[in-house]
Amino acid sequence: MMRTFEPKVLGRRGFLAGLAGAGAAANMPTASLAAAAIPLITRAIPASGEAIPIIGMGTWITMNVGNDPALRADRLKVVQAFFDEGGGMIDSSPMYGSSEAVIGDSLSKIANSRGLFSATKVWTLSQWMGVRQMNNSFDLWGLKRFDLMQIHNLVDWEAHLETLLEWKKEGLVRYIGITTSHGRRHDDLADIMRKQPIDFVQLTYNMLDLEAEDRLLPLAKERGIAVIVNRPFQRGGLFDRFDSAPLPDWAGAIDCSNWAQLFLKFVVSHPAVTCAIPATSRVDHLRQNMAAGRGRLPDAEMRAQMIRYIETL
Amino acid sequence: MIPFSRDVFLDLVAQYNALLWPAQIAALLLGLVVLYFSIRTHDGNSRFPVLIVAVSWLAVGIGYFALHFSTLNWAAWLSAALFVTQALLLVWTGVIRSGFRLHYDNDIASQIGVALLAFAIAGYPLLGLATGTGTAALPIVGIDPGPTVLLTWGFLLLSTTPAPLVLAVIPFIAACVGAAAGWLIDLPADLVLPPAAVAGLWLILAKRRRYRGAAK
Ligand SMILES: NC(=O)c1ccc[n+]([C@@H]2O[C@H](COP(=O)([O-])OP(=O)(O)OC[C@H]3O[C@@H](n4cnc5c(N)ncnc54)[C@H](OP(=O)(O)O)[C@@H]3O)[C@@H](O)[C@H]2O)c1
Numbered sequence: 001m002m003r004t005f006e007p008k009v010l011g012r013r014g015f016l017a018g019l020a021g022a023g024a025a026a027n028m029p030t031a032s033l034a035a036a037a038i039p040l041i042t043r044a045i046p047a048s049g050e051a052i053p054i055i056g057m058g059t060w061i062t063m064n065v066g067n068d069p070a071l072r073a074d075r076l077k078v079v080q081a082f083f084d085e086g087g088g089m090i091d092s093s094p095m096y097g098s099s100e101a102v103i104g105d106s107l108s109k110i111a112n113s114r115g116l117f118s119a120t121k122v123w124t125l126s127q128w129m130g131v132r133q134m135n136n137s138f139d140l141w142g143l144k145r146f147d148l149m150q151i152h153n154l155v156d157w158e159a160h161l162e163t164l165l166e167w168k169k170e171g172l173v174r175y176i177g178i179t180t181s182h183g184r185r186h187d188d189l190a191d192i193m194r195k196q197p198i199d200f201v202q203l204t205y206n207m208l209d210l211e212a213e214d215r216l217l218p219l220a221k222e223r224g225i226a227v228i229v230n231r232p233f234q235r236g237g238l239f240d241r242f243d244s245a246p247l248p249d250w251a252g253a254i255d256c257s258n259w260a261q262l263f264l265k266f267v268v269s270h271p272a273v274t275c276a277i278p279a280t281s282r283v284d285h286l287r288q289n290m291a292a293g294r295g296r297l298p299d300a301e302m303r304a305q306m307i308r309y310i311e312t313l
Numbered sequence: 314m315i316p317f318s319r320d321v322f323l324d325l326v327a328q329y330n331a332l333l334w335p336a337q338i339a340a341l342l343l344g345l346v347v348l349y350f351s352i353r354t355h356d357g358n359s360r361f362p363v364l365i366v367a368v369s370w371l372a373v374g375i376g377y378f379a380l381h382f383s384t385l386n387w388a389a390w391l392s393a394a395l396f397v398t399q400a401l402l403l404v405w406t407g408v409i410r411s412g413f414r415l416h417y418d419n420d421i422a423s424q425i426g427v428a429l430l431a432f433a434i435a436g437y438p439l440l441g442l443a444t445g446t447g448t449a450a451l452p453i454v455g456i457d458p459g460p461t462v463l464l465t466w467g468f469l470l471l472s473t474t475p476a477p478l479v480l481a482v483i484p485f486i487a488a489c490v491g492a493a494a495g496w497l498i499d500l501p502a503d504l505v506l507p508p509a510a511v512a513g514l515w516l517i518l519a520k521r522r523r524y525r526g527a528a529k
Contacts, residue, residue, distance in 0.1 A: 060316065061315075061316055061317060061318055062318075064316050064317045064321065064385055065317075065321050065324075066317075066321065066324075066325055066328075066384040066385050067384055068321075068324055068325070068328060071321065071324060094387075095316065095387070096316055097316045097317060097384065097385040097386050097387070098384045098385060101384075281318070
C-alpha cells in the first residue's frame with residue numbers, strides 16, 4: 001500500500017484527530033486519554049523549524065520478528081501505542097532484518113499514524129546498490145516519500161549523499177542524515193558535519209556514554225543540524241546496571257516515576273538534542289518511554305546532579 | 314551484534330521445525346545411518362553416508378538459512394553460501410572422487426568421532442531441551458545447523474585416511490560463528506561446537522602427521 005504525507009504539524013489538534021481515527025480501527029486498543037491530554041514536548045528541526053516529538057522509537061532487534069503472525073500482531077500493539085501516545089519518529093534500517101517490513105505492515109494496519117516521521121537508512125556499498133536498497137525501503141514501509149533518509153554508519157557516504165541530494169530536490173526525501181554509534185568514526189562524522197549539507201546526525205548518547213558532549217553535540221548546535229540520539233539506554237545496559245537501585249528523591253521534580261524516564265529525560269534535555277529513539281518490544285515499556293516526553297525536563301544544574309547520583313551507584 | 318532476540322530466534326526455529334515436520338524423523342534416521350556406517354568395520358566405499366552428510370549441509374544452507382533465516386538476518390545469506398559450498402565439497406571429495414572411507418579404528422580419533430556423532434543425533438536436542446529451547450525449537454541434525462556441524466566433525470574423524478583438510482575449513486568457521494551467536498543470545502547447547510571443532514581439527518592434523526610418517 002502506498003501512503004502519502006502532509007507536512008507534519010504535531011499540534012494537539014492533529015494528535016486528537018489521529019486518535020479519533022484510531023478509534024475506528026478494528027481490534028485496536030483505545031487510545032490513552034491521559035496521554036492525549038498532555039501532548040509530547042516537541043523540538044524544532046533546525047533546517048526547517050518543523051517540530052517533532054522529542055521521543056521517537058528505534059527498531060533494532062525489537063521489531064525484527066520475521067513473518068510470524070503472532071509476533072507481528074504483538075509488535076503492532078507497540079506501534080499502535082506509539083501513535084496513541086503521540087509519537088512521531090520511527091527509525092529503522094535495512095540492517096535490521098525484517099524490521100522495516102514489520103513497521104510497514106503495522107503502518108498499513110493502523111489508522112492513526114498521521115504523525116509518523118519516517119526515518120530509515122541506506123547501508124550498502126556503491127551508489128547503485130544504495131538506490132536499489134532505498135527503493136526497497138519505500139516498498140517495505142509502503143511510502144512514496146521518506147521524511148528522513150540517513151547514511152548508516154557512514155558506509156560509502158559520498159556515493160549515497162550524491163543520490164540523496166538529488167532525491168531531496170525531487171521530493172523523495174525531506175531531510176538527509178548520517179548516523180554513527182558509540183565512539184565510531186567520530187572524526188569523520190565531525191568533518192562531514194562541518195562540510196556537507198546534512199540536516200540530521202544520529203549518534204549514541206546516554207548517561208554512561210557522554211563522549212558526544214565534548215565535540216559532536218556542540219558542533220551540531222553550531223551548524224544547525226538536528227540530533228537523533230540512539231542507544232539512549234545503552235542497549236538496555238543502563239537498566240542492568242541501575243534498575244535495582246532506588247530512584248532518587250528528586251526524580252519527581254522532573255516528573256520521572258521510573259528509571260527509563262530519568263535516562264531519557266537526561267538525554268533529551270541536552271540543548272542540542274532534537275529527539276531520542278529508544279527501542280522496545282513491549283507496550284508497557286513504550287508507555288513509560290513516551291511519558292518521558294511530557295512534563296518538566298532537567299536544567300543544566302539538575303543534569304549535573306543526575307550524573308553525580310549515578311556515579312555514586 | 315545479533316539483530317534478533319532469543320525468543321524471536323526460538324520462535325523462528327519452532328516455525329521451521331513445524332513446517333518440516335515429520336522430516337525430523339527421517340533426518341534422525343539418516344543420522345543413525347551415518348553412525349551405523351561409521352562404526353561398522355568395513356573397507357567398502359563410503360559414498361552413501363558422505364552423500365547423506367552433503368545433503369544435510371545443502372538442506373540447512375538452502376532451507377534453513379536462505380529460505381527461512383534470512384528474513385531475520387541478512388548475514389544468513391553468507392551462511393547459506395558456506396553451507397552449500399561445504400555440500401559441494403563433500404560431494405566432490407567423498408562421492409565423485411571417493412576421497413575417504415569411514416572406518417572405526419578403536420583409537421582416540423574414532424572414539425571421539427563416534428561420541429560426536431551420537432551427541433549430534435541425541436545429545437544436542439536433549440541439551441537444547443535442558444537449557445530451555447522447548448520441544449518446538451529442538452535442534453535436529455540435518456535440519457538445524459548446530460547438530461549438522463557437530464555430526465560432520467564426528468564423521469571427519471572416522472575417515473581411515475585422514476580427512477582432506479579442505480572439508481574441515483567450513484565446519485570450523487561454522488562452529489565458531491554458531492557458538493558466538495549461541496553465546497550472545499544465550500543458547501548454551503551451541504557452546505559445544507568450538508571444543509568439538511578444535512579437538513576435531515587437532516586429531517585430523519595428528520592423523521595426517523602419523524599417516525605421512527608411516528608413508529615415508
Ligand atoms: N548506527 C546507527 O544508526 C544506530 C546504532 C544503534 C542504534 N540505532 C537506533 O537507535 C535505536 C535505539 O538503540 P538500541 O535499540 O540499540 O538501544 P536502546 O534503545 O538504548 O535500548 C533498547 C533496550 O532497552 C529495553 N527497554 C526499552 N524501554 C525500556 C523500559 N522502559 N524499561 C526497561 N527496559 C526498556 C529494551 O527491551 P524491551 O524490548 O524489553 O523493552 C531493549 O532491550 C535502535 O533501535 C536503532 O533504531 C542506530
